[in-house]
Amino acid sequence: MNHHETIESLADDVLQGLASSRSGLIYASNTVGKTRLAQHLKDRDPDGVVLYNSSVEDVFTWDNERVVLQMSVVESELLEIIATQGLDGAIVKNFQAFTSDKIEPRIDFESGEISFGIHTGDDRATDGIKISRAEESIFVWCVYYSVLSAAIDTLSDSPDLRISADYDNLTLAVIDDPVSSMDDARIVTVALALADLIKRAATLNLKFLITTHHALFFNVLFNSFRWSKKDQAYMLQRGPTLGWVLKSQPHDSPFSYHLGIVKDIDLAISEGTVQRSHFNQFRTLLEKTANFLGHTGGWGDLLTGPDADLLTRVLNLYSHDRFSDLDPSLVSEEYIDALKGEFQEFLRLFRWERTA
Incomplete structure (x- = not known):
């Protein structure tokens, strides 16, 4: 158990643990500081860290009148990568895999809009569907997930054969609570897919840090990694008077x-x-x-x-x-x-x- 009075000290401890591990999984209740930790790690190494947090979600806003999801393309490095590398097809495929193949997103980078519809090619086809908050969260997650998946595929090639140099400096993926507004079934699906993604990157110089306040998400990831000694789990709590306490978590759920x-x-x-x-x-x-x-x-x-x-x-x-x-x-x-x-x-x- 380590006590840290500054976010810099806490980040150093987390990175030290990752030096001998493949991934770190941190459980922390809301308002404790996990989001601050995630953002601090990104700020310390902007080129080496690819971050998923509420800022990624904030890039997307729902327009109820026009029934579209609007995105601020110029404000997101993830969306810039998607536009330049043509990953919109991967996003659609992943969204349908996580939800239902009946609903298809259509991404227009020029207008910065995503519309959703059921495109069956017959009288049952419907455009302008209002998706649920859970489906919106899944779509935003698929943006990050698709970029991270492409990064792993690219880094798996030798440097002289890579189709892009966008990921060459990438050393850490930081993922802060991607399952907000999702039901339990989708939380399990997202956790298992993320676990598979991390296993695909096992031979790469790419570490993963996942923070969450959701016990089920923690539980599924913890048990997915249980076979490997290269994955560490922690609990982050507020310190008794100042800062934070980070302690190793040897069990899945309900732990404490x-x-x-x-x-x-x-x-x-x-x-x-x-x-x-x-x-x-x-x-x-x-x-x-x-x-x-x-x-x-x-x-x-x-x-x-x-x-x-x-x-x-x-x-x-x-x-x-x-x-x-x-x-x-x-x-x-x-x-x-x-x-x-x-x-x-x-x-x-x-x-x-x-x-x-």
Whole structure:
């Protein structure tokens, strides 16, 4: 277990671990600092690191009136590579593999627009389809995934036979939480595909760092790499007073995930920093506990305080895809009070012990 007071020290520790490993997998709850770590690694070595994070997602915005996904081509090095190397066909193929071969994206780099339709060539053909938030997340992931896949294929050739020099300086792929808004089935699919991609790069001088707050994503990747001693797993937590604690994680799930959620929510309540992510964490804790205890009625059975009905509605509301774009800090005091009361009652009823 290593304590770091600066992001520079934390990044040094992560890179030192990768020096003798093929990949690093880090679990960290929201707001701990995994996104900051990912961006810092990119800033330290802009040419050597290819990064997937929320900034990649921000390049794409949905236009409800025109029913297209708009992209800022000039703001993304990934999109520049796609345009120059003609990877749009690979993106379409990967999107259909991750979702359904019925929906086909059409990418227009001149207008910076992506439209979606069902192109059957008959009366069933439909253009201008509004895709779900999960499908949008998958499309954005496919942009990065297609570039990374092409990079691995290119770097697998000898330098004098490579079709492009765009990837020659690439040494590290940093992937920060690519599964936002996805359901469990798609999360598993993305994790397995990423694991296969990393295995394809086993002979290359290319390292991988994946950070996530999603236990299932962590679990699938952890078990996909279990055969290899070249992959390391960690848990990143806030330090007791300052900075971060990075410790080796020898098990997949639930490791200390449940205790970590309790600690995160406890801290947010005590500091007055409750956000929507803490409601989603509490719902996850309720779901896992209900499954473990065999509550056939579901996680709602575990809420027994006076605000049980209100909090149930709020937890269902905040977990819905169409609310994922809202400012996570905008939570009403009524909802926060309901969370506080029901959380404390849940801990008391099921005799949870706080950890230091």
